[in-house]
Amino acid sequence: MPEPDNTCALELIDISCTFRSRDDAGQRYTAVANTTLRIQAGEFVSVVGPTGCGKSTLLNIGAGLLEASSGEVKVFGTPLAGINTRAGYMFQTEALMPWRSAIANVMMGLQYRGVPDDEARRQAQAWLERVGLGEFGDRYPHQLSGGMRKRTALAQVLALDPDIILMDEPFSALDIQTRQLMENEVLDLWAAKKKAVLFITHDLDEAIAMSDRVVVLSAGPGTHPIGEFTIDLPRPRDVAEVRSQPRFVELHKQIWDVLRDEVLKGYAQQLKKAA
Amino acid sequence: MWRRLKPSERNLRAWQIGLLVFILIGWHLVSRDQKIAFFLGEPIKVAGRVWSWFMPFGFGPSGLFPDGLSGNADIYLHLGTTLLETVLAFGIGTALGLACGLWLALAPTASAILDPYIKAANSMPRVILAPIFSLWLGLGIWSKVALAVTLVFFIVFFNVYQGVKEVSPVVLANARMLGANQRQLLRTVYLPSATSWVFSSLHTSVGLAFVGAVVGEYLGSARGVGYLILQAEGTFDVNTVFAGIVVLTAFALVLDGIVGRVEKKLMKWQPRTGETEKL
Numbered sequence: 257m258p259e260p261d262n263t264c265a266l267e268l269i270d271i272s273c274t275f276r277s278r279d280d281a282g283q284r285y286t287a288v289a290n291t292t293l294r295i296q297a298g299e300f301v302s303v304v305g306p307t308g309c310g311k312s313t314l315l316n317i318g319a320g321l322l323e324a325s326s327g328e329v330k331v332f333g334t335p336l337a338g339i340n341t342r343a344g345y346m347f348q349t350e351a352l353m354p355w356r357s358a359i360a361n362v363m364m365g366l367q368y369r370g371v372p373d374d375e376a377r378r379q380a381q382a383w384l385e386r387v388g389l390g391e392f393g394d395r396y397p398h399q400l401s402g403g404m405r406k407r408t409a410l411a412q413v414l415a416l417d418p419d420i421i422l423m424d425e426p427f428s429a430l431d432i433q434t435r436q437l438m439e440n441e442v443l444d445l446w447a448a449k450k451k452a453v454l455f456i457t458h459d460l461d462e463a464i465a466m467s468d469r470v471v472v473l474s475a476g477p478g479t480h481p482i483g484e485f486t487i488d489l490p491r492p493r494d495v496a497e498v499r500s501q502p503r504f505v506e507l508h509k510q511i512w513d514v515l516r517d518e519v520l521k522g523y524a525q526q527l528k529k530a531a
Numbered sequence: 532m533w534r535r536l537k538p539s540e541r542n543l544r545a546w547q548i549g550l551l552v553f554i555l556i557g558w559h560l561v562s563r564d565q566k567i568a569f570f571l572g573e574p575i576k577v578a579g580r581v582w583s584w585f586m587p588f589g590f591g592p593s594g595l596f597p598d599g600l601s602g603n604a605d606i607y608l609h610l611g612t613t614l615l616e617t618v619l620a621f622g623i624g625t626a627l628g629l630a631c632g633l634w635l636a637l638a639p640t641a642s643a644i645l646d647p648y649i650k651a652a653n654s655m656p657r658v659i660l661a662p663i664f665s666l667w668l669g670l671g672i673w674s675k676v677a678l679a680v681t682l683v684f685f686i687v688f689f690n691v692y693q694g695v696k697e698v699s700p701v702v703l704a705n706a707r708m709l710g711a712n713q714r715q716l717l718r719t720v721y722l723p724s725a726t727s728w729v730f731s732s733l734h735t736s737v738g739l740a741f742v743g744a745v746v747g748e749y750l751g752s753a754r755g756v757g758y759l760i761l762q763a764e765g766t767f768d769v770n771t772v773f774a775g776i777v778v779l780t781a782f783a784l785v786l787d788g789i790v791g792r793v794e795k796k797l798m799k800w801q802p803r804t805g806e807t808e809k810l
Contacts, residue, residue: 341710350701351705368710
């Protein structure tokens with residue numbers, strides 16, 4: 257169904273999420289508190305924050321994998337119940353099925369939706385080619401390099417043509433060169449289809465280089481947004497080149513000023529937890 | 532000289548065979564004494580017994596066999612019975628273990644209720660069920676199959692249970708995000724994940740299926756290799772007992788080899804050392 261451009265693809269409204277300790281019911285940990293986040297259709301939004309601040313929790317709530325303790329999630333204006341079927345999720349860690357070849361992994365979502373095998377295979381092959389793995393369809397995940405596995409995972413998500421793409425630090429395990437290549441490829445694919453993207457990262461450079469908007473989260477517990485920055489760098493961008501632009505440096509300084517204290521706070525808390 | 536004889540990767544096979552020959556010769560020399568031969572048997576007579584079991588033709592009297600060697604070819608019925616029991620028990624036990632393991636791993640309430648009973652059934656020495664199975668199912672093959680199934684079932688069951696419990700939560704979440712319903716999750720995530728655990732247990736369980744079948748026969752039957760061994764023992768024919776052991780060992784190795792072959796074919800998605808990054 258066609259949507260007007262100004263609708264919100266994903267709305268997280270006043271979300272709080274409290275975990276109860278499994279061993280001790282009295283112990284609670286509030287990961288996210290009173291967070292509101294709106295992503296327009298076709299908008300690329302990055303969320304940055306110190307490690308362990310509940311970024312992934314927020315993403316899982318948007319995906320419908322996790323239910324918020326309070327608050328509401330809306331997908332294109334409709335309240336979300338269960339899994340968010342209009343979203344694709346790219347995980348931080350390995351999510352491919354090791355017992356399926358690359359092409360079978362990409363086909364999987366289509367098969368779940370009842371697409372006949374021949375058609376699913378044709379589409380999956382096209383997506384593998386688009387991420388540069390056309391000849392590697394019959395390889396098993398363990399026979400692929402880390403970067404190739406990420407590309408396969410990307411093809412797996414994009415093959416379903418989701419309206420919202422959720423990404424949880426998808427490139428954090430890659431080396432810097434592979435990472436910049438992948439970032440550029442994601443930007444190209446995004447520019448072609450203009451999906452709403454919610455991109456979680458702890459890398460501020462990556463966030464600024466890729467996004468329309470960067471949201472800064474506070475350190476946990478009770479994470480909430482403490483700053484929002486519109487990135488007005490011109491597109492198309494090259495993630496490697498854009499870093500040397502004066503505007504990029506300026507934005508980086510502005511956001512880092514907000515983020516720095518939170519990173520220090522988050523680090524201090526981790527030390528306290530470890531002690 | 533010593534450098535070439537020293538055990539290394541190249542002459543490993545020669546050393547393995549050498550060890551076997553050494554043991555056989557030692558056995559032969561010791562069994563020259565008739566008193567010892569009564570308990571230990573004689574390797575040449577054991578070999579002769581195996582020959583008469585398998586071969587349809589014999590030889591006249593010779594240096595090795597002063598009484599001649601008959602070719603009866605009469606083990607096939609017994610061996611076939613034992614193997615049939617083994618394969619049936621292996622198949623039924625694995626299927627039941629797989630089904631129950633999947634069910635209990637995915638139904639936490641049922642698993643919580645049944646937990647003490649499963650623990651009890653597993654700790655019970657299940658070989659003592661043999662008389663009960665004989666009583667219920669008679670002296671035919673099914674009492675042996677039932678005994679062997681109880682041995683195989685628990686091995687497979689616990690492995691499948693563990694396998695389902697240890698499915699990577701990320702892979703599971705990914706499949707759900709890709710739109711899998713419960714049945715599709717079972718078929719594309721839980722089952723393949725459990726299968727790798729089942730295969731690691733199949734080597735143990737095929738051996739136990741064999742044990743169950745032979746012990747069942749040994750405790751009461753009309754045919755089977757266990758029955759042959761029991762008969763020989765009754766007449767103090769220790770050579771036939773050893774021949775039976777040799778035949779059982781050989782066929783257990785064959786079954787294990789078949790399982791290994793199938794495993795290699797089905798589990799080719801698993802990384803093997805030295806092959807992790809092919810590019």
